[in-house]
Amino acid sequence: MDRRKFLIGTVGVPVGLAAVGRAAGLYGGPSASGTEATLTAAELSMPAGTPYPLVALPGKGLMGQVYDRPPNYETPVEHLIGTKNYPYTDNEYFYVRFREANVLVLPPESYRLKIGGDAAENEFSVSLDQLDEREQVTIGAVGSCNGEGRGLHRPMIPGMPWAKGDVSCAEWTGVRLADLLHEAGVKDNALHVSFAGGQMISMTKPEYWRSYPIESMRDPDVLIATRMNGEQLPFWNGYPVRLVVPGTWAPTWTKQLHEIQVRSTPHPMEWSGRPVTANKLGLMSLIVTPTDGTKIPVGRPVELTGVAYDSGAGIKAVDISQDDGKTWQPTALERSYGKYTWRVWRANVTFGQTGTQRVLSRATNNKDKVQPLDPMPDVYAQSARKDTGARVFAGVYEVV
Numbered sequence: 001m002d003r004r005k006f007l008i009g010t011v012g013v014p015v016g017l018a019a020v021g022r023a024a025g026l027y028g029g030p031s032a033s034g035t036e037a038t039l040t041a042a043e044l045s046m047p048a049g050t051p052y053p054l055v056a057l058p059g060k061g062l063m064g065q066v067y068d069r070p071p072n073y074e075t076p077v078e079h080l081i082g083t084k085n086y087p088y089t090d091n092e093y094f095y096v097r098f099r100e101a102n103v104l105v106l107p108p109e110s111y112r113l114k115i116g117g118d119a120a121e122n123e124f125s126v127s128l129d130q131l132d133e134r135e136q137v138t139i140g141a142v143g144s145c146n147g148e149g150r151g152l153h154r155p156m157i158p159g160m161p162w163a164k165g166d167v168s169c170a171e172w173t174g175v176r177l178a179d180l181l182h183e184a185g186v187k188d189n190a191l192h193v194s195f196a197g198g199q200m201i202s203m204t205k206p207e208y209w210r211s212y213p214i215e216s217m218r219d220p221d222v223l224i225a226t227r228m229n230g231e232q233l234p235f236w237n238g239y240p241v242r243l244v245v246p247g248t249w250a251p252t253w254t255k256q257l258h259e260i261q262v263r264s265t266p267h268p269m270e271w272s273g274r275p276v277t278a279n280k281l282g283l284m285s286l287i288v289t290p291t292d293g294t295k296i297p298v299g300r301p302v303e304l305t306g307v308a309y310d311s312g313a314g315i316k317a318v319d320i321s322q323d324d325g326k327t328w329q330p331t332a333l334e335r336s337y338g339k340y341t342w343r344v345w346r347a348n349v350t351f352g353q354t355g356t357q358r359v360l361s362r363a364t365n366n367k368d369k370v371q372p373l374d375p376m377p378d379v380y381a382q383s384a385r386k387d388t389g390a391r392v393f394a395g396v397y398e399v400v
């Protein structure tokens with residue numbers, strides 16, 4: 001007999017069409033749990049995972065337009081985990097962040113990356129073909145702006161009001177910066193390595209430079225990347241060349257990179273105004289599906305999918321809470337795809353009450369560091385914000 005349907009009937013949970021479909025597949029199906037078929041994201045009707053209008057830039061998918069000029073587009077969270085190079089974000093959904101309204105167009109035929117500076121023995125330039133002829137390295141890494149979640153804080157924090165999609169993850173291919181520095185011959189008095197990207201549309205601040213202490217740039221994982229998930233970089237993500245510093249916040253990852261200087265003095269940094277170190281990425285986790293605002297039937301198990309990442313120590317566990325952090329339940333982690341790549345996690349939850357319900361997620365890394373509920377105290381320490389207890393990475397659902 002159909003014991004399963006009998007059980008569903010007994011607990012009195014409404015059985016929708018999806019549930020019947022699931023139940024029918026149960027006998028061979030791995031996704032059933034306990035007495036009821038678990039609803040997956042595919043069976044729910046989910047709103048877009050961004051509060052912003054969905055607009056497509058040329059070559060990109062529909063993304064959340066946080067700002068049009070300069071172009072700032074967030075990844076709708078349901079697209080964070082892509083399908084083409086799992087678990088990496090598909091190139092057309094990798095978030096886009098620019099400070100310059102007019103993105104520098106660097107035609108591939110005439111492109112040259114110049115490497116020099118007063119603390120380099122030899123100055124030289126390489127074309128795209130010459131970069132390709134050098135040894136290639138591929139590293140998966142999360143790219144995240146440190147504005148991630150900023151727009152969800154109350155009271156608001158100054159800056160681009162990103163919701164949850166100011167982060168993505170890709171597999172990057174390119175040449176080791178360390179190899180190029182070796183070719184250039186770093187002098188003993190070298191202090192900083194500086195990177196020039198796009199141009200600013202301003203008479204007084206014509207260039208986009210980022211500058212870092214030389215020690216932080218000798219790491220063999222630092223890439224001069226030309227490919228993202230095996231394809232050329234999308235225009236909006238730095239074509240033809242960008243810096244990628246795995247395990248650090250992405251503001252350091254200069255796009256449209258065309259010049260590297262090894263310097264004995266700090267770069268004047270006239271645009272950004274202060275030297276910036278490639279700071280280690282925070283310990284983070286978030287729910288990818290269902291998206292916020294999804295209607296979920298009461299009493300029915302639902303599968304949550306999410307991602308978790310840190311600066312490279314590795315994720316040991318992700319826990320979720322349905323009571324605002326009083327109690328936590330473990331989730332199931334998928335295998336690691338590399339130390340800088342996010343870990344996908346899954347959990348089944350059942351909501352016992354109707355109304356607006358929240359689920360929090362919290363990651364623990366291999367150094368036993370636990371994600372604070374306010375996930376970026378370091379980043380926001382200088383802001384005037386007082387902690388309101390706002391938990392940026394809660395998933396919020398309408399249980400009906």
Ligand SMILES: Nc1nc2c(c(=O)[nH]1)N[C@H]1C(S)=C(S)[C@@H](COP(=O)(O)O)O[C@H]1N2
Nearest residue numbers: 095096097098099145197198237251253255
């Ligand atoms: N040329 C240039 N590079 C840049 C930026 C920029 O404004 N111009 N923004 C930085 C910031 S703040 C971030 S978060 C990342 C975003 O990379 P993405 O647009 O590929 O997601 O690029 C960095 N590199």
Ligand SMILES: [Mo]
Nearest residue numbers: 097145146251
């Ligand atoms: Mo950023």
